[in-house]
Amino acid sequence: MDLLLDAEQRRFRDEVRTFLDERLTDELRDGQSRTIGVYPEPDLSLAWQRILLEKGWAAPTWPTKFGGTGWSPLERFIFENECAQAGAPLVYPIGMRLVAPVLMEFGSPEQQQRWLPQILSGEDYWCQGFSEPGAGSDLASLRTRATREGDSYRINGSKMWTTHAHHANRMFALVRTAETERPQQGISFVVIDLHQPGVDIRPIISIGGDHDVNQVFLTDVVIPADNLIGEENHGWTYAKYLLEFERGTGLFSGRLRASLRRAEAALNGPPSAHQQRLIAEVAMELDVFEMFELSVVGTLPNGGAPGPVSSVLKLRASRLKQTVSQLGVALLGADGVRRVPGSTEDVLITDYLNARAATIFGGAAEVQLGIIAKALGEL
Structure with missing residues (x-):
């Protein structure tokens, strides 16, 4: 570089x-x-x-x-x-890089003044309420409902795989506010204070054994009507805008390269010729991805959305994350059979297990391929 x-x-x-x-x-x-x-x-x-x-x-x-x-x-x-x-x-990007761009683009001046400074300072810690038990990759089928009652909404439903909800005090969420022929047209984007009656956060322990995600139950949770972002029933538009930032502005290459170095550091002694080849192959893939990422994200103005190419970045970064984690376990050899809590080996094994979800969260690989195909068809 x-x-x-x-x-x-x-x-x-x-x-x-x-x-x-x-x-x-x-x-x-x-x-x-x-x-x-x-x-x-x-x-x-x-x-x-x-x-x-x-x-x-x-x-x-x-x-x-x-x-x-x-x-x-x-x-x-x-x-x-x-x-x-x-x-x-x-x-932590959920507030800084996901909901903040939506507030800047679609939020009212009052909402921007209320929430952006607290995101910047870290006073507010956000989580994302999109997926549900019956609405993951098919997000438009979500069933969590918000019913308008005067100057407030009453919300009932649940959100699934909610990362760091157990730490968060605010959630931005997609909720159903109308039944329409096209389900995307009846969805709204709201902000929920998690420290109020009716919110029940239950842990989900990952395959790696750690607590990162949760299921959040919302029972008669009342929020002010001015916690609605933008217009009612236009939340799908705001969600698609947000997902471009989630998938395409994270600059993954540096973190992936750091993960590769962590895997190399676990070697006991110099790498064998076979191990050297494995490391070199992954390093070359990262070089190519870094240049691609720079060509895309490196041309965006601050606050700019990358568009459909964000799906290419997300898909490639997810697969590389899995490739790097697989390499880490391969380099451990027989040491990968045992797990000593807190050891370098344990970190690499847990990272490998958790990376299985990289091609699911943030939009499954199959969803990204569909977005890419649609974008190519419109050229």
Whole structure:
């Protein structure tokens, strides 16, 4: 990537490296290296977010008028990659990179003023209420209902696979507000305070043995009508806009490369010729993906949505995540048979198990292929 950088961009990269050397602690690095869920625990991610906030670097994807950095797309790419390579915790993206763009694009000025500063500071911790027990890949079949009652909505239903709901105080959710011929037309986008009567959060333990996701039951939960984002029954449009950010603005290549380094570090002694070949093959795949990601995300203005190509990025990143985790277990060899809690081997095995879901959450691989095919058909 150095071949792409001019003198000013190298100066910026060096500034980022200096900042990481000075402010990124060993405790934060170690915590990220041992992260086995989709996201780090809040004590890690929020601690790092507050350090970035002091520097003015907490929201590199936001427009400057909302507190963003004003960086160019390439500067943001440099920053994200340097953070990943240095082992910095991943800033929890549900509030910062998913609901924030929706608020900026479709929220009222009052809603923006109410929620965006708390997202930036980390005071509000969000979760995503999209999937349901009977509505996963077929999200439009959701049945959680919001009934208008004067100046409020009464919500009944449940949400499934809700990541970090047990830590969150707010949820953005899709709810059904009308029965229509096309189910997508009767869906609305609302914000729910999770610290109120009628909210029951129950843990779901993953195949790796950790608690990352939950089922959330909503029984007669009442929210103010001004917690509706945009127009009633237009939530499907806002959800599609959000999913472009979920799938296409995460800059996965740096984190994937850091995972590859973690897998290599588990080797006892120099790699064999076979292991060297396996590592080289994955490293070359990551090189190709990094250049593709840079060509897409590196051209987006701050706050910009990537469009249907986000499905290509998500699909490829998900499969590479699985490839890297498979390599980690392969490099362990016989050591992968045993699991000692807290050990490097245990982290790699758990990561491998949890990565099976990478081609399901955020939109299953089959859904992404359908979106890609439809986009190609419209060219």
